[in-house]
Amino acid sequence: MKNFIEVSKTEDEQVEQIKKWLKENGMQIVTGVALGFAAIWGWGYYQNYQKERSIQARTYYLSVASSPDNLSAFEELQNNYSGSDYTNQASLMMAKHSVDQGNYKQGLDFLLPLWSSDNEFVSHASRIRSASIYLHLKDFDSAISALDTIDEGTFKGIYSSTRGDIYLENGDIDLAKQQYQQALNNISADSNLNNLIKIKLNDLN
Numbered sequence: 525m526k527n528f529i530e531v532s533k534t535e536d537e538q539v540e541q542i543k544k545w546l547k548e549n550g551m552q553i554v555t556g557v558a559l560g561f562a563a564i565w566g567w568g569y570y571q572n573y574q575k576e577r578s579i580q581a582r583t584y585y586l587s588v589a590s591s592p593d594n595l596s597a598f599e600e601l602q603n604n605y606s607g608s609d610y611t612n613q614a615s616l617m618m619a620k621h622s623v624d625q626g627n628y629k630q631g632l633d634f635l636l637p638l639w640s641s642d643n644e645f646v647s648h649a650s651r652i653r654s655a656s657i658y659l660h661l662k663d664f665d666s667a668i669s670a671l672d673t674i675d676e677g678t679f680k681g682i683y684s685s686t687r688g689d690i691y692l693e694n695g696d697i698d699l700a701k702q703q704y705q706q707a708l709n710n711i712s713a714d715s716n717l718n719n720l721i722k723i724k725l726n727d728l729n
Contacts, residue, residue: 578608585610592621612638612646619653628657639670648679655686664694681710685721692724701728 584605587597598618601611619634635657638650651670658667667690676683688703704725711718 578610581605581608581610585614588614588617592618607642609643609646612641612643616646616649616653619650623657628661631657644677648673648677648682652679652682652686655690659686659690659693662693664690681707682717684710685717688721688724692728697728701725704728 581601584597584601587594588601591597598614601608601614605611615634615638619631622628622631622634632654635650635654638646639654641647641650651673655667655670658664658670668687671683671687673683684703684707688700688707691697691703692700704721707721708718708725711721
């Protein structure tokens with residue numbers, strides 16, 4: 525849309541030029557303004573919608589947190605808020621509750637879908653907890669497979685420590701030592717887990 529005023533014209537000519545330009549482009553201006561307001565309103569509506577959904581998801585999550593036996597609240601999260609952090613955290617919570625009740629298979633059912641989560645903590649935590657369940661069930665191959673991931677990130681020390689426990693329980697003492705040593709190299713020296721691994725290593729030497 526070119527400049528509609530030519531400064532070389534007289535004042536009357538400029539007025540007439542403005543009227544002509546408005547007549548030719550008035551609808552475009554109205555449409556542009558309307559679209560602008562629609563975009564602003566649409567974005568505001570979307571933000572409010574997302575905020576309301578987050579509040580609703582949090583409400584269901586707190587219901588699960590206060591009572592893990594509240595399956596209806598958990599199912600509501602799964603059905604209508606799948607993939608949200610609240611749903612993922614609720615799944616981890618339900619898995620722990622199942623294991624505490626001695627229902628290991630159900631615990632795995634809650635954990636396995638979380639392996640591919642975009643949330644790094646959820647993905648690693650679900651894998652490590654799955655490995656611990658498989659270890660308890662003496663399914664050593666599945667326990668090791670659960671820890672098979674490309675990027676262990678900041679969880680590398682915990683992965684190594686868990687592998688050490690698996691190898692130790694399966695009687696592979698040398699591999700257990702190697703994994704425990706790797707764990708010590710990747711875990712803070714003042715952590716409780718570090719001290720526990722040192723005790724395990726001392727027992728094996």
